[in-house]
Amino acid sequence: MTFSLRLRAAIVSVVLFAAFIGVWHLATRSAGPATNMSPEYAKLMGLTATQGKSAMPGPLDVGAKLWEHLRRPFYDNGPNDKGLGIQLAYSIGRVGLGYLIAVLVAIPLGFLVGMSPLISKALDPFIQVLKPISPLAWMPLALYTIKDSSISAIFVIFICSVWPMLLNTAFGVAGVRKEWINVARTLEVGTVRRAFTVILPAAAPTILTGMRISIGIAWLVIVAAEMLVGGTGIGYFVWNEWNNLSITNVIIAILLIGIVGMLLDQILARFTRMVTFPE
């Protein structure tokens, strides 16, 4: 009996997951009460020392806590106690806004760079210098000039997602097959119509690949940015729970960051497939 590759891969995935949970569970379970300890000292040290319990939560703790979070994702008990749904919504909102502005800037500019060798050469030194700067390095400058932590975070998202989109758009536009351009030329299609009916569809897969890279970077950066600016967002949540020494919540946040990142990537991957046509 042979299974399809998909099914076999799924089985291996489940086995790996179960093994991971098992090892995690074994590594963090309590090792029985410690002996020879004065009651005062034991009280001071908490369960970690008295029960031999690891400070690291086990899978069951995390599961129980996660269930608790999922049942009440949107509660709001003041600045330091908000539901995970609210925190994620803040982060996704910031990423969405910064990313949208980056799209609006990078794609028209990328078109210009891709279509005009002059602008391409003129802008090249700036792009080369600005591109490798870590987006977080802009943070102090953003905070100083904008004077608003939330907008600064959005600015940082903008600056980190603009480069891959700009470069990919320029690359895609400059690399449109000459024969497709020639078709438009022999049909006397005007520049604007040519840009929308030939160059945009031809470059779309490359542009969307850039957008996919950008959304990944933006989601990486938002966590770090929110740790710095504080207030709200999943990044702030992670930092706050670390200060509360709630490793369980940190693990849950890590898990959710991964899942949201994957979903964002999948959405862009789907769009890329929609505009890609084999020849």
Add this chain to the structure above:
Amino acid sequence: MTDKFISIEGIARRYPGAGGGTTTVFEDLWLSMARGEFGCVIGHSGCGKTTVLNILAGLDEPSEGAVIVDGQAIEGTSLDRAVIFQSHALLPWRTVLGNVAYAVSSKWRKWDGARVKAHAQKFIDLVGLTGSEHKRPSELSGGMKQRVGIARALSITPKIMLMDEPFSALDALTRGTLQDEVRRICLETGQTAFMITHDVDEAIYLADKIFLMTNGPGAVLAEIVENPLPKDRGRIDLHRHPYYYALRNHIIDFLVSRSKSFAATATGHDPRNVPTVRPGLPELAIASEAKPSTQTSWPGLSRPSTSS
């Protein structure tokens, strides 16, 4: 040569060569065609055929000289000159109908969608692609793609069709069918056509005039061969015609030996008055350019092939 619908006047094309110099693909090229004529260019790879066609289309500019079409020097591309590209050049994100409709709506900008669609459909039917309108190019065979390219070129009812080896990538059967279609359409619509080919039989079947180019670099138009076969020739029994082998041998001889040695051996070759040859009678078939005056005056097949 009173009616010069297309007149290529002394064009040259040079590219910057290695070490600061220039390489000349061809220079001082003169060529003319009458309205409704079908011209084929034959020559070895790299001699500059595509370059000539691109200049005619307005996609490329000559380094010297000019191209006059219908009494006017051409400037850039025009909807009057449709191009069938060697690599079909269909837009992969558009369907068959979408590709043809793109051309139609480019020519008649004010037409509404229904009218554009109806017009495009007419030409899709013409090339026998009815039923495949909503397929994308990737779902078509090579021959079908080429037919979409032909439908697209025809749909804008051009004055001139420019074809760059349109059938070279096809199998013999599909090629034959498409040759028939192109010939029928050109005869029916009185189309002027300029085609590049490597296939001697294709040229014999389709062309009224065959332009022979020597090898590059520095290629020249060596001679113009007039097709002595009757207008109502059929593709299947082409080879049964008494003049067929003379014509074919003449072209093959040129390709095999004379295209290489032409520059060295031809003396007094005047690029403005390229000799016209009309192979037919056995004894005049090859040495014909020696007396071009008698060649051009032959009234074709009305003269019995046995007399001399």
